[in-house]
Structure formats: C-alpha cells, structure tokens
Amino acid sequence: MLDNLRLFLQIVEKGGLAVAGRELGLASTTVSERLSALEAHYNVxxxxxxxxxxxxxxxxxxxVVGARRLLAEAEEIEARIKLGVEKISGSIRLSAPINLGRNQIVPMLDIFMSENRExxxxxxxSDGNVDLVGQGIDLALRYGD
Known part of the structure; x- marks a missing residue:
C-alpha cells in the first residue's frame, strides 16, 4: 500500500504516468495497474x-494530503526504529586501578559519554581484586602481577 501511495504521489508530482514510471524504473503497464489497484482499494x-x-x-x-502525511510518519517511525538499533544505551559497570582510571580511563569515558548520551x-x-559477578562488574581492567 505504501509503495502504491509513493507511486501515486510521483505521478501527481511528475504530471503523468509515463514520466513517473520512467523515474521509478517501472513499465507504464505496471504504473497503470498499480494506480488502478489504488483506485479499486478506495473505490474512487x-x-x-x-x-x-x-x-x-x-x-x-x-x-495527496493524506499520503504525504502517512509516508512522512512511516519514514519517521523507520528512522526511530533504526536509530534505536544503531544507538547504544544502558549501563556499564567498570573497575580499574586508581592511577590508570584517573589518568587514562576517565578522560576516555568523558569523550565516550558525550558521544553516547544514553x-x-x-x-x-580500586587497586585490589574485585568480585566481578558479585559486584555486577561488566569489565575490570588490571595490570601487573
């Protein structure tokens, strides 16, 4: 249905079935059939x-008015869904030695968190050992013996 609405808008914007078909790479018979299907769907x-x-x-x-609105909403929904998939979010629990954390990890985390606000x-x-499971630590960095 959305594809037929897009085609309908293309026909209207280009001023003809043949021009719209060429723009979309569709045969004129296909354009005519899809327009007829849209008219049959609405029975007008x-x-x-x-x-x-x-x-x-x-x-x-x-x-035309309704199709533009519907297609815009469909594009917005698609963008939101794709953004949700591409965007990282949630909580990360890290543990690092004091010196390494202050001098290296914190500056990197500042940049990371400014780019990933979610x-x-x-x-x-802490310089001591941590209980990863007991404390719910996702990643612990350590160096030395």
Whole structure:
C-alpha cells in the first residue's frame, strides 16, 4: 500500500504516468495497474486522465494530503526504529586501578559519554581484586602481577 501511495504521489508530482514510471524504473503497464489497484482499494477515481494530461479528482486531492502525511510518519517511525538499533544505551559497570582510571580511563569515558548520551557508566577505582559477578562488574581492567 505504501509503495502504491509513493507511486501515486510521483505521478501527481511528475504530471503523468509515463514520466513517473520512467523515474521509478517501472513499465507504464505496471504504473497503470498499480494506480488502478489504488483506485479499486478506495473505490474512487483519483485522477482524471486524458491523452495529454492528468488532473486530480476531489478524492485524489484528499489522498495527496493524506499520503504525504502517512509516508512522512512511516519514514519517521523507520528512522526511530533504526536509530534505536544503531544507538547504544544502558549501563556499564567498570573497575580499574586508581592511577590508570584517573589518568587514562576517565578522560576516555568523558569523550565516550558525550558521544553516547544514553549510556551511563559506573566506574569503580580500586587497586585490589574485585568480585566481578558479585559486584555486577561488566569489565575490570588490571595490570601487573
């Protein structure tokens, strides 16, 4: 349905079925069939066609407004979903030695967190051993013996 609405808008914007078909790489018969399917779905005539021009019917004008709104909303939903997949978020619990944490880890975390605002980091600085499971630590950095 959304593809047919996109095609309908392309027909209207380009001013003809053949031009819209060429733009989208579709055969003119395919364009005509899909437009007919859209008209059959709504049980109305959307365009008045002559050999030289097309014009919108009242229902066609209504569909142009609605189709633009629906397609914009569909694109917004898709962008939000994709952003959610591509965006990292959540909590990370880290442990590092005091010296390494203050001098190396904290400056890197500042940059990381400014670029990834949906992430929270709980950094524990300690020179001793930590119980990773008991303290719920995701990553512990240590060096030395």
């Amino acid at each position: 005539r959307l365009l008045t066609r002559t050999t030289r021009s097309i014009s919108l019917t009242d229902e066609g004008r209504e569909l 992430v929270t980091v709980d950094l524990t600085l």
